[in-house]
Amino acid sequence: MTTTAAPPQPARRSSSKFNALWRMRVYLRPYYGVTAWSMVAAVLSTAASIAIPLLIQHVIDGPVRHGDTGGLFLLGGLAILLGVCESALSFVRRWAQSASSAGMEARLREDLYAHLQRLPIEFHDRWQSGQLLSRATADLSSIRRFLSFGLFFFVLNLATYIAVSALLIHLYWPLGLFVTLSAIPLFLIVRRFTARYFAASRELQDAIGDLTTRVEEAAQGIRVIRAFGRRDHMSEHFAGGARHVHDLGVGKTRMVARTLSQFDLVPNVTLAVVLVAGAVQVAHGRLTVGTLVAFVALQVMLVWPIDILGWIIANAQEAMSASVRIYEVLDTPPSIVDRPGAVSLSTVEGRLRFAGVHFGYEPGRPILRGIDLEVQPGETVAIVGLTGSGKTTLVSLVPRLYDVDAGAITIDGHDVRDLTLDSLRRIVGTAFEDPTLFSMSVRENLTLGRTGATDAEIAEALEIAQAGFAYDLPWGLDTRIGEQGLSLSGGQRQRLALARAVVGRPRILVLDDPLSALDVHTEALVESALSTVLAGTTALLVVHRPSTIALADRVAFLDGGRLAAIGTHSQLLATCPGYREVLRGA
CATH class of the missing domain: 3.40.50.300 (P-loop containing nucleotide triphosphate hydrolases)
Known part of the structure; x- marks a missing residue:
């Protein structure tokens, strides 16, 4: 087993982190049908949740304002029906997502293992086994999380943001335009975050691979360690690597926390401005109470997509880094293979x-x-x-x-x-x-x-x-x-x-x-x-x-x-x- 500090960087076709992640789409192809049903269920579920604030608007400006209890019960029943539909559709979406993500990860893991079996002995002589193990476990999990959940929610949340922004502009265009333009500072925050987080993710994943190697070597060499009385020495050696992983992980988490706090600040400030400005417009008769309530309810629906945007971007960076690491292996061509026209001998004399x-x-x-x-x-x-x-x-x-x-x-x-x-x-x-x-x-x-x-x-x-x-x-x-x-x-x-x-x-x-x-x-x-x-x-x-x-x-x-x-x-x-x-x- 090699003891070099880092694995070599074999030639690979993936020219960038984006290209490496894009190539992973091949593992989603068998599940396009399931993913499509999941997306349909998610869109319908989101549509039901968007309809509820609009329904509230009609309740407040209609039955509540005019004291129509009959209409109030009718609209309340409709709200319950929409809630039940949203719950059922969310179940379908989660079930379909889980089925596709588990299948995708299994296919990718099988392909990686099969490719490792085809690679020559000289490849395994050069690579740390812990680096290969971390690619076959932690890296695959990162890719699965993004392709099955992160990418899905990115598309869904983007569609939700566009649809809700359009409704907000329709309800009251000055405030709706203000909410829509709040995406500009979010874009600037994301742009600054992505480059730094990718480098941090790659460094942490490589460090985890090194630490995995130390664990494997200690398990295989436990008799030698005990025989030479070097338990404390090896523990200190491992602790050094564990501290390095800890420091990298804390640094990465600090980076995410700082970015997520900025994500939280933008919609909260925007919401405060909308509440104050909207109340002034209601006082001057330019907005109805129902419209303001619906506007605020719809705007609140944007808080979660914005909050989760930080997680999606962080997960995307981890998946990109993991994809590059995976293709460092998958793009290494087997050098010992059957030649074209290779023959199979059934009887051999043995010379x-x-x-x-x-x-x-x-x-x-x-x-x-x-x-x-x-x-x-x-x-x-x-x-x-x-x-x-x-x-x-x-x-x-x-x-x-x-x-x-x-x-x-x-x-x-x-x-x-x-x-x-x-x-x-x-x-x-x-x-x-x-x-x-x-x-x-x-x-x-x-x-x-x-x-x-x-x-x-x-x-x-x-x-x-x-x-x-x-x-x-x-x-x-x-x-x-x-x-x-x-x-x-x-x-x-x-x-x-x-x-x-x-x-x-x-x-x-x-x-x-x-x-x-x-x-x-x-x-x-x-x-x-x-x-x-x-x-x-x-x-x-x-x-x-x-x-x-x-x-x-x-x-x-x-x-x-x-x-x-x-x-x-x-x-x-x-x-x-x-x-x-x-x-x-x-």
Whole structure:
């Protein structure tokens, strides 16, 4: 896991925060119908609420003024009916909004997760996992809130503001025009607020991603922290990050609070002016009491759209920042993909060849230089070398965890880049030195190697890996082993990972020092069982212990990223001083 302070900024198509958010509309398309019904319900509900002040005007200037109790009851009943309609329509609107927002967020999260699975290992090597987690959780929630609620209410409130302003001008144009022009200071406040808030939102979201990384690292490394007695140190380290997030959050909230107070001030001052000026006009007979009451009631309806405008703008800025962060991932193209015309092999003989292979993780810093190696079908070749010589890198190229910079790797004469990834990784089984197990049952972990494996095949793989302990777990193979398999010992995890690699009986087997965590007795049992499997399988075996080399037909000795020698164990002992030196230090 990387520990860099911030993730790299990959090239992306989204040229601006507005463009990034605009591109998110694709996730709303399947819900346009539901959104339309929600908008219709909202418009009708708003129309009903607008009609009530106008109804009050007629009540005051009609039945109340003339003492007509019959007309008063009729208008009161109509007001109740409008209230019931508004309530029912609000229910429909909220239900439709929730359905569309939940569906949109689910689709976006699925696409993001699927894209992360397609991205190459080198991408995950560079990015903090916490930054990816925050994008898949908090950022998606910000986008959902805006696209499903913020954007919806922005359109609705804008329509409400225009409709109410038109009615106010119709009721009494001097005051109506005054209320309408009060939008000018609001526009100036918004303009000053948006640029600063976007930067603050992005900084806070990045800080949350860093803090998420610290939490994840502490959870995964809890045994190391306890073993070294560094709990207080790590707590202080986390507290520093938490304080930074706190300070950024408080600063952002202060910015919002200051802006919202300005939003509140404008309509309140406007309302005070209207009340005073309107009362004067009533006193001079230019306005009726009913008209003034309706005018004030309609103006009060504008207070909530103005108040919520601050929240909508803040939410929009957060959604824009989140969209940019999401597209930093989605716009990163997968570099290891199926080539046009890639083929799927059903039967494989198993001849593996490295032809002039060059590879480096960074330009200008090669790890492997001109590797030429041919492995015959059914042959096992041990890869030996000092730490940093390129052993793990070499075997990682076979299943295309990385692609070669130059040269080619072929299986039965087919360049691995010309095979479909599904076909290639069905042919090649892999077990790594650092075994990764998932928070699922033993059976599910094992069948990641072959989803259709039968109980007999699973049992055979467990026997080969000397992992029969799995049957003794509380629920046998259905026992959930916990995150990262930390409920098991290192040797148990490694044996399960080995069983997963061999369960599908792949034609080519890549084992990256899979026995390093085993005791000598268990290692001997596993090697004995593996010898049977390897007899009919082409295998590359990264080894450090001399005893494991006995499984190999030949040994390839890497030195500084080059293939320094190849031959049997006895031949290299006799002719290669570097090989003898490596074994002496093993």
